[in-house]
Amino acid sequence: GAVVSQHPSWVICKSGTSVKIECRSLDFQATTMFWYRQFPKQSLMLMATSNEGSKATYEQGVEKDKFLINHASLTLSTLTVTSAHPEDSSFYICSARRGSEKLFFGSGTQLSVL
Amino acid sequence: TQLLEQSPQFLSIQEGENLTVYCNSSSVFSSLQWYRQEPGEGPVLLVTVVTGGEVKKLKRLTFQFGDARKDSSLHITAAQPGDTGLYLCAGEGYQKVTFGTGTKLQVIP
Secondary structure, eight states, X not given: OOOEEEEOSEEEEXXXXXXXXXXXXXXXXXXXXXXXXXXXXXXXXXXXXXXXTSOOEEOTTOOTTTEEEEEEETTEEEEEEOSOOGGGOEEEEEEEESTTSOOEEOOOEEEEEO | OOOOXXXXXXXXXXXXXXXXXEEEOSSOOSEEEEEEEOTTSOOEEEEEEOXXXXXXXXXXXXXXXXXXXXXXXXXXXXXXXXXXXXXXXEEEETTEEEEOOOXXXXXXX
């Protein structure tokens, strides 16, 4: 089956620094990628939808200047958490699909901001 | 905003019991998926239902999509400890996939 690779799987950073998370579709061209965040014991909250070559569409309440999303190619999307603070600590998950086909998920990134 | 409410939020049962998880919304979805997620991992797709009234079976799991395509249910027969996990429904609509509030299931041996 299709594979989505997410890197890093965990990251610890100091408050005020920026962190980049990568999401790659390894064996298919992902026309759309989604970014979610998940707090402990809670569901996945959609942050933004990213279409290759166009600006990401952010969900209400998600700061686009803080969570920068780039989908420059059909196999790579990145999420950069800028000037991270402890409240940004969370589990971030990406997913990717080609057209309206099945959705494939990355394994997630646990971000801890000290 | 499309909201998907799952009930119950938490469920702890003995091995061998049956259970049903509900997923309800006021929105209509073109399809609905059910996932199971383990801690620290991404969700794993269990099933996708597309047609209103559709029923799908996956071994001891039975999934149903409401006639109006606004709600769904997941029924597990003779639950086993290996069924323990976070169950998530997710609705597809308006070019995005929105997840339900989640049901944390614990099956006690």
